[in-house]
Amino acid sequence: MSLHRHHSNRDATIQDAAFDGGLGSIPRHKLPQRTSDAHAALEFVRDELMLDGNARQNLATFVTTWMEPQAVELIQESLEKNIIDKDEYPQSAEIERRCVNILANLWHAPEPTGGADAVGCSTTGSSEAAMLAGMALKWRWRARRAAAGLDATKPNLVMGANVQVCWEKFARYWDVEARLIPLDGATHLTPAQAAAACDENTIGVVAVLGSTFDGSYEPVAQIAAALDALAASTGLDVPLHVDAASGGFIAPFLDQDLLWDFRLDRVKSINSSGHKYGLVYPGVGWVLWRSAEDLPEDLIFSVDYLGGSMPTFALNFSRPAAQVIAQYYTLVRYGFEGYRSIQQRSRDIAGAIAKGVADLGLFTLLSRGEELPVLAFSVSAPNGWSVYDLSHELRSFGWIVPAYPMPEGMAEIDVLRVVVRNGFTFDLAGMFLADLGKSVERLNGKVPDKVAFHH
């Protein structure tokens, strides 16, 4: 029996499907010829998705896995809105503008003259934001070179080997040399390394707040100071971009005295992921520039807006407005105090997990959740199993904890990383630690010398 005949009775449809294979016979990689019943199609796709991991036990991702029902309601009500249709959805455009201004204020951008808006926009995430910020750096560098009558064909971007892959992508897609500095004595870029790697073809330096590898903050103020000193001694005036994908929504609330943002003159642009510690479901990101001067005008296009035109800078044309609206909701809903307490709790939970891990006496902690609410740890001494085995073992309890080698310069060290996000609780942390202990016991029960004993 074919499914498309059963439009009215959901149960009959599903039963028929069970009998004759119905949806089971739907081709997976070709458009089915026939229409399916909506309920049956829903169940079919939903069942497939059951195989995905449980988001609450996913300690791998930085991306938001829980939002309040009110936010979900707002997202559902906004699903049809396209952020590029400024004419049709002027209030969504206004909301995006407000978010940019709120972030500019949070990141201490200088007030634009004449009460104008801060310079920035929403993106799909930090990756798109990195493309836009990187292009602005490249365009500015090229203009400087052209004005001086110098060659502008060999641009490079200086960054630590620990940068997120989006920066390697930027370099490859926009034909810029990725000058990746191997780690040397720290888990991230050091000020001396950053300055030493710059030359006349350097379009900028990227500092990360904080690193995806271990959650540590790069010393942005010290990197800025090293670049200031470089400018003073050589005349090389290299702009600094801060990739605050995660830290942009942590440091303003938990580390107010830390200088990492537009308070440093050398910082010309900052990106952050609204869908990480900005507490919004994927995908929304933000990129802001210090001033209009730092965003070359020929990168900006205009779209129609209520009979006038509005400047836009984006890779995509159409994109959902819902995530931007959800970002505005979280900013209004939580306010400074709400963000502060949510991020502090994540940091406290990460600290408690770090302590539990340290207490097992088997691991070396590279970070303890004191910067991003993230901890990374390696096995202290050879014991017959690796972090990869442990990651696999934890998976059998439902926990998703990635294991990977550190970047060049520390590549001999393999780590496990735990990311704590809003929605994770002390109770879940306790269960995780118990399962970590059991996983270690299981692995110790499997060490090769015991296996060898039976031969």
Ligand SMILES: *Cc1c(COP(=O)(O)O)cnc(C)c1O
């Ligand atoms: C996650 C992350 C990115 C990429 O951000 P998306 O929002 O996933 O595109 C870039 N840089 C850092 C430091 C990150 O943590």
